[in-house]
Amino acid sequence: MxxxxxxxxxxxxxxxxxxxxxxxxxxxxxxxxxxxxxxxxxxxxxxxxxxxxxxxxxxxxxxxxxxxxxxxxxxxxxxxxxxxxxxxxxxxxxxxxxxxxxxxxxxxxxxxxxxxxxxxxxxxxxxxxxxxxxxxxxxxxxxxxxxxxxxxxxWKGNFLDKECFYQSGFYPAYDLLADKEILPIQLTTGCPFRCTYCASRMFGAKFEMKDPVSLFEEVMHYTRVFGTKSFVFYDDALLYRNAEGIKRFLRLVIASGVQFTFHTPNGLHARFIDEELADLFRKTNFRELRISLETSDEGVQQFTGGKVSNNDLKLALRNLKEAGFTKKDLGVYILMGASYIDMEKTMEDIIFINALGAKAIIASYSPIPGTLDYKILVENNIIKDNIDPLWHNKSIFSELLMPAYVRKAREIRRFTSNLNKT
Ligand code: SF4
Structure with missing residues (x-):
């Protein structure tokens, strides 16, 4: 053997x-x-x-x-x-x-x-x-x-064929983990968007979805075998084509009568959070929702891929609040340190998010090889191609390029933390 x-x-x-x-x-x-x-x-x-x-x-x-x-x-x-x-x-x-x-x-x-x-x-x-x-x-x-x-x-890319992901009853060997209190799950692979800073496509360009019934069976399997009731979605575009995907899955969860908890640390697409989905999120116990905005600068939103607009976010937050979510469970990602987002603008973004009754969650920028951002940084001689990957660290990239960054970033984080408490 x-x-x-x-x-x-x-x-x-x-x-x-x-x-x-x-x-x-x-x-x-x-x-x-x-x-x-x-x-x-x-x-x-x-x-x-x-x-x-x-x-x-x-x-x-x-x-x-x-x-x-x-x-x-x-x-x-x-x-x-x-x-x-x-x-x-x-x-x-x-x-x-x-x-x-x-x-x-x-x-x-x-x-x-x-x-x-x-x-x-x-x-x-x-x-x-x-x-x-x-x-x-x-x-x-x-x-x-x-x-x-x-x-x-x-090995470059996915080691297994995508078929494995969609094969009914094929589950990762979670029994080998000591701690199974929270387990990752995934309904979809890939992402239909092409944001300039994101490397999602390097693991398969095509967006695909498994049958929500088989995801539901998977979740029930983990509950039965390991007693797990808390799950983290690892999807990049969980809400895309939501009528045939996530909504169907959540209706099955409601019908089961089992109390689960779901988390979405990867940012959600605001434009797909309609009234019905917001209500389903609430009924199925989604906690600490994370929604992607990155910046409220509409020019930059377009230039980086157009995945979200300020209006999309406003509508999504309105729907989520009407469903019963409060600021504690609503976090919106804001990107800090990208060369095309002024740090003063980041301050305005944080105020904008808080005025909408959500918390701003700061995500530090890092350049990822293979993205359009990376290519532009290399073409403009801001970084060298094939720099040591240690440079990609989100905690240090901007710091190494802009000496004033550290002080300003600290100020922004303090400001965000205070505003999020209000
Ligand atoms: S929407 Fe999200 S996952 Fe898709 S390309 Fe943009 S940042 Fe990446």
Whole structure:
């Protein structure tokens, strides 16, 4: 029997928070290999690292101070490795005597030191076992990963055929997770929009949707088998074609009589939140809704892809409030630090959101290779092509380019936090 080890590596960053992060892609691969007869185990560096869970079960993550790579030395804030200790990792991998294949996931491009460290330690332990690296970093920074990760194979894009996602009864191997209190689910793949700053299309350009009945069966399966009642949608365009998709799913949830909780950390499209959907959200216990705006500058909205207008947002918030949502559960994403959004305009955006009775949630800008934004930044010599992925870190990109950014960003965050409390 083939023995396979799945490894979800550490996060290296200045800050990190667990909004239901789970290595879903890795666990899908695990399930696929199991169906072909393999024995599959998981070492998850983030497992058991939740610290102080909030009312929704999200949490801070255990961390240790890490040495900063040279290019981050000038950043004054501390840098961390989030997850289990290295000795715990060594202990876990030592428990396996023979492994035939190792799959290592990678998250954000600038978290790559975690994947590199895991590969190094795995190769020391399992000298002749092939290591396959996949995920976001391996796809977006494919060349960097091939040249520097030491993995035997670096996989670009989705490892499995899309058919797996749509196959009825094919669920990620969530049984391998220790904490199943909150699980990710997905109704759709891809996104019909093409925002200039987003890398969504690099994992498949086409928008597709699974049958809402099969998603409902999946949710009921997790409730029955693991007792899970709280779910996080991982979709990029959950509300697109909502009459045939999410609305049908939510009606099934209501009919089941089971009390679930749903979260949407990926921003929702305001233009699809009509009265009926707002009402369904309320009846099915959606919490802390996140809606995308990025900026109230209508010129920039158009230039970056036209996914939302101020009017779309106003109507969506009106519908959500009429359905019974209050400011506590309504967050609107505002982008800070993009070269085409003036910081003073960001202040105005925050006031605009608060005047509409919602909280502004600041999302720091980072340039992602393969996006139109990135291309423009390279063409204008603002950044070099093939910069180290550490540069993509949302916490530092603008800071490294604009010395005044740190002070202004701090001021904006303080201002936002005060206004959101009102
Ligand atoms: S709508 Fe969202 S997921 Fe789709 S391209 Fe724009 S930012 Fe990306």
């Amino acid at each position: 083939k023995k396979v080890l799945l490894v979800n590596p550490w996060i290296y960053d200045f800050s990190a928070y667990d909004f239901g992060i789970k290595p879903v892609g890795l666990l899908r691969i695990g399930q696929s290999l199991r169906s072909k007869g393999a024995r599959v185990d998981l070492v998850d560096c983030l497992q058991g690292c939740a610290r102080r869970k909030d009312e929704y079960g999200f949490s801070k993550i255990r961390k240790e101070k890490a040495e900063k790579p040279d290019m981050l030395k000038n950043i004054e804030r501390p840098y961390f490795r989030y997850g289990i200790s290295i000795s715990e990792f060594m202990e876990k991998i030592s428990a396996f005597s023979e492994i035939d294949e190792i799959y290592v996931a990678s998250g954000m491009t600038y978290w790559y030191p975690g994947a590199h460290l895991a590969i190094k330690l795995l190769k020391e332990r399992f000298k002749n076992t092939p290591v396959i690296l996949g995920g976001i970093y391996a796809t977006i920074c494919h060349k960097h990963a091939r040249l520097t990760s030491n993995a035997d194979i670096v």
